[in-house]
Amino acid sequence: AQTVTQSQPEMSVQEAETVTLSCTYDTSESDYYLFWYKQPPSRQMILVIRQEAYKQQNATENRFSVNFQKAAKSFSLKISDSQLGDAAMYFCAYWAGTASKLTFGTGTRLQVTL
Amino acid sequence: DAGITQSPRYKITETGRQVTLMCHQTWSHSYMFWYRQDLGHGLRLIYYSAAADITDKGEVPDGYVVSRSKTENFPLTLESATRSQTSVYFCAINPGLAGGEDEQFFGPGTRLTVL
Numbered sequence: 001a002q003t004v005t006q007s008q009p010e011m012s013v014q015e016a017e018t019v020t021l022s023c024t025y026d027t028s029e030s031d032y033y034l035f036w037y038k039q040p041p042s043r044q045m046i047l048v049i050r051q052e053a054y055k056q057q058n059a060t061e062n063r064f065s066v067n068f069q070k071a072a073k074s075f076s077l078k079i080s081d082s083q084l085g086d087a088a089m090y091f092c093a094y095w096a097g098t099a100s101k102l103t104f105g106t107g108t109r110l111q112v113t114l
Numbered sequence: 115d116a117g118i119t120q121s122p123r124y125k126i127t128e129t130g131r132q133v134t135l136m137c138h139q140t141w142s143h144s145y146m147f148w149y150r151q152d153l154g155h156g157l158r159l160i161y162y163s164a165a166a167d168i169t170d171k172g173e174v175p176d177g178y179v180v181s182r183s184k185t186e187n188f189p190l191t192l193e194s195a196t197r198s199q200t201s202v203y204f205c206a207i208n209p210g211l212a213g214g215e216d217e218q219f220f221g222p223g224t225r226l227t228v229l
Contacts, residue, residue: 004156035217043202045157045220091156101147101172102218104156 002027004094006105013082014113020067021077021108023092029053032096034068034075039089039107048090051075079110087112117141118221120205126227133192135224137205146188147206147218148172148180150199157204163188195228202226 003026013019025034036048051059051068059066063083067076079086092105117140127133137146144165149157149172159172161180169180177199179191192199205221 006156043223043225045204045206047217050217101159101162102157104158106154106156 002094002096002103004092004103004105006092006108008108009106010109010111012111012113013079015082015084017082018078018080019082019110021079021090021110023075023077023105025073025075025092025094027073027094027096029096032094035093035095035102036064036066036077037091037093039091040087049077082112084112086110118205118207118219120203120221120224122224123222124225126229127195128229129196130194133195133226135190135203135226137188137190137221139186139207141209142185143207143209144185145208146182147208148178148188148190149204149206150174150201151204151223152201160190197228200226200228
């Protein structure tokens with residue numbers, strides 16, 4: 001079974017600085033998708049960024065980028081120029097396509113300080 | 115806005131009572147999902163449905179029942195609520211899963227407390 005591990009329950013970053021959230025996963029599949037979701041206090045789940053495993057190029061969405069290391073099964077999220085609005089829970093998730101469900105990590109709570 | 119509504123948004127009930135959480139989508143997308151979110155576990159899949167009248171168990175289905183008589187509705191029922199079912203419940207859809215699309219859209223969640 002696929003598993004997703006987020007080893008940092010909490011992280012803190014100063015406004016305008018850069019922070020990296022870690023995620024590792026375990027799978028025997030060769031083709032799959034990886035996601036980072038943001039959950040602010042409103043509880044809404046918001047997709048931040050996605051990465052298709054067959055693509056070697058790391059995905060980027062404005063201030064958010066990933067470091068995807070397929071051989072190491074690692075998928076970290078880098079947030080540049082952190083803003084107060086980035087404070088939230090961040091979940092890493094895996095989807096193999098054929099499984100029809102997302103497998104989530106346990107989440108990392110990000111604090112952004114002035 | 116993916117057009118997913120959940121009701122109620124908040125619910126307090128007592129042990130042993132039956133509770134139904136509703137999920138409604140404004141479109142007719144095939145795949146719908148129910149997750150629960152608990153501290154230390156992230157989101158875990160309870161049940162999912164590939165189409166009307168087709169449902170299947172997820173990771174944590176015990177104590178829950180689902181039905182899907184209409185494509186746009188996917189209710190989740192706790193037949194006899196227990197304290198361990200206190201959680202936040204999310205409904206989700208994947209508009210294009212049958213075609214291999216890769217994003218799920220989530221409803222706003224229902225916070226359920228079982229006393």
